[in-house]
Amino acid sequence: MISVTINGVAHRLDADPDTPLLWVLRDTLGLTGTKYGCGIAQCGACTVHVDGEPTRACVTPVSSVAGKIVLTIEGLSKSGEHPVQQAWLELDVVQCGYCQSGQIMTAAALLAKTPKPSDAQINEAMSGVLCRCGTYQRIRAAIKRVGGFQEP
Amino acid sequence: MGQDPDSDRRAFLKATAAAGGALVIGFYLPGGGMPKVLAAPRPGASPAPFAPNAFIRIAPDESVTILCNKSEMGQGVYTALPMIAADEMDADWSRVRVEAAPAAPPYFHTTFGIQVTGGSTSVNSSFDQLRKAGAIARIMLVAAAAESWKVEPATCRAENGYVLHEATGRRLSFGQLAAKAATLTPPTDPKLKSPTDFKLIGRPVRRIDGRAKVTGQAKFGIDVKVPGMLTAVIARPPVFGGTVKSFNADKAKAVPGVKRIVQIDTGIAVLADGFWPAKLGRDALEITWNDGPLATLDSTTQRKQYEELARLDGSAAAVAATRGDVHAALARAEKKLEAVYEVPYLAHATMEPLNCVAHVRADGVEIWVGTQMQTTDQAAAAQIAGVRPERVVIHTMFLGGGFGRRANPAADFVKEAVKVSKAAGVPVKVVWTREDDMRGGYYRPRTYNVVRAGLDVNGLPIAWQHRIVGQSIILGTPFEPMLLKAELDMTQVEGSAEMEYQIPNFLVEYKIAPRGVPVLWWRSVGHSFTAFVKECFIDECAVAAKQDPVAYRRLLLVDHPRVRGVMDLAAEKAGWGRQLPQGRTMGIAVHESFGSLVAQVAEVSVSPAGEVTVHRVVCAVDCGPIVNPDTVRAQMESGIVFGLSAALYGRITFKDGRVEQSNFHDYPILRMNAMPSIEVFLVDSMAPMGGVGEPGTPPIAPAVANAIFAATGKRIRRLPIDPDELKAKRGET
Numbered sequence: 001m002i003s004v005t006i007n008g009v010a011h012r013l014d015a016d017p018d019t020p021l022l023w024v025l026r027d028t029l030g031l032t033g034t035k036y037g038c039g040i041a042q043c044g045a046c047t048v049h050v051d052g053e054p055t056r057a058c059v060t061p062v063s064s065v066a067g068k069i070v071l072t073i074e075g076l077s078k079s080g081e082h083p084v085q086q087a088w089l090e091l092d093v094v095q096c097g098y099c100q101s102g103q104i105m106t107a108a109a110l111l112a113k114t115p116k117p118s119d120a121q122i123n124e125a126m127s128g129v130l131c132r133c134g135t136y137q138r139i140r141a142a143i144k145r146v147g148g149f150q151e152p
Numbered sequence: 153m154g155q156d157p158d159s160d161r162r163a164f165l166k167a168t169a170a171a172g173g174a175l176v177i178g179f180y181l182p183g184g185g186m187p188k189v190l191a192a193p194r195p196g197a198s199p200a201p202f203a204p205n206a207f208i209r210i211a212p213d214e215s216v217t218i219l220c221n222k223s224e225m226g227q228g229v230y231t232a233l234p235m236i237a238a239d240e241m242d243a244d245w246s247r248v249r250v251e252a253a254p255a256a257p258p259y260f261h262t263t264f265g266i267q268v269t270g271g272s273t274s275v276n277s278s279f280d281q282l283r284k285a286g287a288i289a290r291i292m293l294v295a296a297a298a299e300s301w302k303v304e305p306a307t308c309r310a311e312n313g314y315v316l317h318e319a320t321g322r323r324l325s326f327g328q329l330a331a332k333a334a335t336l337t338p339p340t341d342p343k344l345k346s347p348t349d350f351k352l353i354g355r356p357v358r359r360i361d362g363r364a365k366v367t368g369q370a371k372f373g374i375d376v377k378v379p380g381m382l383t384a385v386i387a388r389p390p391v392f393g394g395t396v397k398s399f400n401a402d403k404a405k406a407v408p409g410v411k412r413i414v415q416i417d418t419g420i421a422v423l424a425d426g427f428w429p430a431k432l433g434r435d436a437l438e439i440t441w442n443d444g445p446l447a448t449l450d451s452t453t454q455r456k457q458y459e460e461l462a463r464l465d466g467s468a469a470a471v472a473a474t475r476g477d478v479h480a481a482l483a484r485a486e487k488k489l490e491a492v493y494e495v496p497y498l499a500h501a502t503m504e505p506l507n508c509v510a511h512v513r514a515d516g517v518e519i520w521v522g523t524q525m526q527t528t529d530q531a532a533a534a535q536i537a538g539v540r541p542e543r544v545v546i547h548t549m550f551l552g553g554g555f556g557r558r559a560n561p562a563a564d565f566v567k568e569a570v571k572v573s574k575a576a577g578v579p580v581k582v583v584w585t586r587e588d589d590m591r592g593g594y595y596r597p598r599t600y601n602v603v604r605a606g607l608d609v610n611g612l613p614i615a616w617q618h619r620i621v622g623q624s625i626i627l628g629t630p631f632e633p634m635l636l637k638a639e640l641d642m643t644q645v646e647g648s649a650e651m652e653y654q655i656p657n658f659l660v661e662y663k664i665a666p667r668g669v670p671v672l673w674w675r676s677v678g679h680s681f682t683a684f685v686k687e688c689f690i691d692e693c694a695v696a697a698k699q700d701p702v703a704y705r706r707l708l709l710v711d712h713p714r715v716r717g718v719m720d721l722a723a724e725k726a727g728w729g730r731q732l733p734q735g736r737t738m739g740i741a742v743h744e745s746f747g748s749l750v751a752q753v754a755e756v757s758v759s760p761a762g763e764v765t766v767h768r769v770v771c772a773v774d775c776g777p778i779v780n781p782d783t784v785r786a787q788m789e790s791g792i793v794f795g796l797s798a799a800l801y802g803r804i805t806f807k808d809g810r811v812e813q814s815n816f817h818d819y820p821i822l823r824m825n826a827m828p829s830i831e832v833f834l835v836d837s838m839a840p841m842g843g844v845g846e847p848g849t850p851p852i853a854p855a856v857a858n859a860i861f862a863a864t865g866k867r868i869r870r871l872p873i874d875p876d877e878l879k880a881k882r883g884e885t
Contacts, residue, residue: 016408019428027383027426032375033368035552036427037503038586042816045503073368085366092358092782095790096226097365098503098552104366123825130816132503132553133226134793136827138786 002066006031007075017063021055022046024062025072033073033101037130044129047102048072054109054125073101076108084108087142095133102129107143116147206258207285208237210293214313214327216241217249218282221259221267222274223524224252224361225554226790227845228783229274231359235779236279239352240286240345241293243326244313250360255526255546266527270559270673272746272843275779279841287342289333296333297324347777356782361550373522373549374507374583381509381579382411382423384572385434385588389419391809392593392669393444396420403436413437416571418564423576427583443809446668451598451805455494458600461663462492462621469619469661470640473649476657478604481615485606489692493603494870495681497804498596498674499819504552505589508569511579512536516543518579521566522551524559528630532563533570555794556673560594561629564670590819591811595804596674597622597644597665601685606657611697612707615657618648618685624664625671639664643673647682647745647850652715653690653708669806675794676846679745683850684799684857684871687741691858692867701740701858702728715742718774718835719751725833726753726770736767739859741851747842748775749835752792754828754855758863762875766796766828766856774835775842781834784844788832791848796828797821799853801872 002013006029015024020039025031025048037045039058046057049071076082080089084107087093094100103126110117110125117125122143131139209217218234230250238248253259253267261268262277290310297315298305301322308315314323347353364370389395401413404422409429414421422433461467482488509520510533517537523529526546534541551558558565565584573580584592599622606615624641626632635642640662649660674680694704702723709716719742723729726738735757742751755768771788778784801820805812813819857868866878 016428023426023428026375027428030377031368032371032377035372035503036374036505036583038816040586040815040817043503043586077367080363080367088366089358089362092362092786094226094359094362094365095228095786096224096503096551096553097361097370098372098550100365101368126824128823130503130821130823132501132555132794132821134790134822134827135786136793136822136824137789137830139824140827 002062004065004068004070006070007072013062015062017061019062020058021048021060021062021065021070022057025057031072031074035098035101037099042130043099044106045099045102047105047129049105049109052109052112054106073105076104082108083146084111084142087145091138091142091145093135093138093142095135099129099131103131103139107139111143111146117143207282208241208289210289210326210330212327212330214244214247214325215249216243216247216326217251219253219259220250221253221261222278223269223522223548223551223554223558225269225522225524225551225558227274227787228359228780229269230361231357232275232779232783233278233282234360235352235357236282237286239350240283241290242310242312242351245352245357247313248360252548255530255544255548260527266525268527268559269524269554270556272748272845272847274845276747276841276843279779283344284342287344288338291339291342292333292336293326293329295336296329300324300332353779354777354781357780370550372504372552373509373520374504374552376509376520376549376581378509378511378520378579381581382425382576383427383430384414384421384423384580384582385427385430385585386419386421386568386572386582387434387437387439388588388592389441389443391441391443391446391449393446395442395444397440397442399437399439401437403438404433407433407436412576414572414575416568416575418568421572421582423572423580430583431585447809449668449806449809451807454598454806455600458598458621458665461665462600462602462619464602464604464617464619469663470638472640472645472660472662474659478615478617478657478659481657482604482606482617485615486609487607487611487696489605489607489689489696491603491689491692491867491869493601493685493688495599495684496802496871497598497669497671498798498802499590499804499813500553500555500557500674501590501819501821502551502553502555502557505586506557506565506584506592507582508565509579509581510566510569510573512570512574515539516545517570518545518547519566519570520547520549522549522554522558523566524551524554524556525561525563528561529563529566532567536567536570537574555675556677557594560672561631562670564592564594586816587814590814593670594672595669596680597625597671599644599681601681603685603689605689605693607693607697611699613653613655613693616655617659619661619663620644620648621663622665623667623669623671625673627664627667644678645682646677647679647743648686651686652712652744653705654711655708675791676745676849679743679846679850680795680798683741683743683745684853687743687851687854688857688867688869691739691854691861695861700729705742714774714839715744715749718742718749718772721833721835722751722753722770722772725772725831726755728753735863737859737862739855739857739862741854741858743850745847745850747840748773748844748847750788750847750851752851752855754852754859756856756859756863758860758878760879762877762879764800764856764860764873764875764878765826769828769830769852769855770833771830771848772833772835773844773847774837774839775844775847776837776839777841778834784834785832787844788848789830791846792830792852793822793827795849795852796856799856799871799873800826803872
C-alpha cells in the first residue's frame, strides 16, 4: 500500500510500485485532467506538483511519491479561480487544450517561486512543455499578467 | 429521440416540441449522393428528450444549446459557430452552451456532403446555415410571445434572451417561450438580420471551452471511460503493409492486469485494466512479422527514385495548369534559373496521441472518439460490425489536436478499436503510445520539386515551370472522383497551379510517386510545400533580377490588388527595408490558400554554428468577413508555429522500411524558448469569407528561408533547414 495525499485527500493505493503516477491518476483515480503526451518526459503534458515541485508524472513511479503531497490540475482550484487559470481565461490562451493542464501546473509552480519571472526565466521553466497549437505567445503573456506586468 | 428517423428525410425543416418543453430547430440538407446515415437511437439508453437533427435547443432553464457539427480541435468552432446562431437569435450569450452534434445527415458539411471538419471551411460553410437556424428560432419565439400577448409579431422584438413588447413594457424570456414556440410552424424563408445589427459576429468573444480546458475538465477521447471497458495497446507491423507471421503471448499474459490478447488484421492487441499493464503486455509480445514489399524502403534510395521521376526531359507528367508555351519562352529567355526543392514526410504529432473507444454490441456500435470525419468512421464501423451505419453512434469528444490526422477516410484508428471490441466482446479503449502515433503513418507526403524560370531583359519572369513528384493522398480514397483526375492529385498541386503571379508562359505538372507509405492531409495540405517552392523561387528570381523581393512581387501582382494589399500591409507593419539590428534580416512570403490571403515577414538571425533564430513574425491576413477576430489571430499564431516546427525540425525518414523517428526527442516541435513574437494584422475585407485554420501555415517556411538567404546568401531548398548547411555559409556575404 502506498500512502499519498492527492489534491488534499489521503489515498492508500494498492498499485504496482513501478506504475507511473500518471496512470494511477488517470486510470485508477479517474483524474484525467493530467495528460499523457509522450511517456518519456519530453512534452510536459503530464506535469503535476509533488511537494510543490513541477514533476513529470509519466516517468514518476507511484512508489516514489509515498508520503508526499501531489497536486493535479483538478486540485489547483475549485473551478478555475487560481490566478494562473484566470489569466489563461482572460487572454484566451487555450486552443485544443490538451497540453494546458501541464502548462498551467508548470506556470503555477514557476510563479509560486518567482512571482515576476523574466523572459529568460519563463523560457527556462516553460520550454519543457510542448504545445502543438502554438499558444506560447499567449502563455508568456498570461504568466506576465499574473506577475503584474503590463502587456502592450 | 423517440421519433421516426425517416420523417427527417422528408422534412426539410421542422420544429419539434420535445420532452421538457424545449424548442428544437433543425434542418435536413440533402447529402449530395453520399450514403444516407441516420441518427441512431442510442442502443440501450433511455429515450433522449430531443431529436438529434437540430442545431438549436432552448430549454425552460433559459439555456440555449447549439449542436455543433464541426469538431473542436483548438480552432475555435465551439465558439464561432454558436456565435453565428446566437447572434441571429438575439440570445443571451451567457446562456449559450455547445454540444457535439451526433453523426447524422442533418449535420453533413454543406459543401462536402459528409460530416467532416476540414479544409478551413467550418465557419464559411456553416455561416448561412446557422444564421438561418438562428433567425427561425428568433421568429418563432417572437411569434409565440405575440400570440401570448395577443399582439402583432411586428410590434415585438427579441433582445438578449427575451422577447419584448415595447408598447406595453412586457417581456418573456426564451425559456418561458420555448414550449409555446415549439408548437408553431417554422418559417421557411426567415428574414435575416442586417449585418449592421450584429452584436457578436465581428467582435472578439472568449472561447466557450476555455474554462473546461483550464480546469482539466474537458473530456478528450483519451479520457473516456465506460463501464466494463478494457484498455488496449496494439502491436502493429514495424513496416507499413506488414503482417503478423507468428506470435507468442505467454509473457504478455503474465503481466499483472493483462486480461486478453486479441489478434486483428493490423496487429496484436493486448487488453488490460488500464493503459500501463496494456503497454507492458504489448511490449512483452514476441512477434515475428512478414515485412512485405516496403521492407527495404529507404529515404535516400527513395530520393533517387523521385529525382528520376522528376526529370523534365524524361517521361510525361499530368498537367495541372498550363498557359502559353513554357519551353519556347525558356529557350528565348535572357536568364534561366533552375532549382530543386524538397520536403520530407511529416507527422501531425497531435499532442493527444490517437485513441478510440468502441463498444460493439449485437444491435449496433457506440464509439467515443476525437474525429474530424464522422461519416466515414461510421460507415467503416458499420461494415466491420455488420450493422447498418445508422446503428453506429459516434460521440465526438474534444480533439487534442487534429491537423488532418483525425480526418482519415481510411478510419484507421476507429476501425482498429471496433475490431478489437468486436473480437473481445467488451468496450475497448485503444490508446496509441506516442511512438505508435509517430510511426503510425498517414504523413504529409514527401515531395521533390523541380522549378525553372526564364527572365526577360528586365528581369521579369516570362516562363515558369514546376514539376511536383510525390505520393497522392487521394488515391485509394472515396475522394478519387472529386480530387484525382488522370493521375493528377489536385491536393498536391494546389497553391502552385493557381499561383497569383502573372507569368505568361506557365506549366505546373504532377508526377505521382509509387504508393506505399500511408499519406494524408496535413494542415494546409499541398500548400504546406507549394508555398515554400513558389515563394522561395520567386525570391530567387527577384535576386537574379537584382530587385527588392517586395517590389518585384508587386510588379507581378498588378492584377491582384487584394494579394498586393495584404503583402504591403505585412511589409509596412514589419518595417520592410528599415535598418535592423546587427545580424538580423527579413524575408517575406505571401500565399493564398483556403480562400484567404496571408503575408508574413520573418525577422531572423543565423548564429556562427548555423542555428537559426526567428525573432519576430509579422502576419497580415485577408480572410474576408470575420466572425471572431480573436480566433483569427489565434489561428494565425498557431499556423505559424506549426509551419515553423516543420521548417526548423520536421522530418519523418525511413531506413530498412522502418520509420526512424519515434517521439519528441527525434521529431521536435517548437518550444517556448524558440518562440518568435508574432504580430497579426487583419484586413478589413468584404471579399468572400475564407478559412483561417490552415492559411497561417504555408507562408512561414518561405518567409524564414528567404530571410536566411538575406542573412547568409545560402538558399534553403530543402526542409527542414539544416544548420550544418548554414554553418559554412554565414558571413560569406
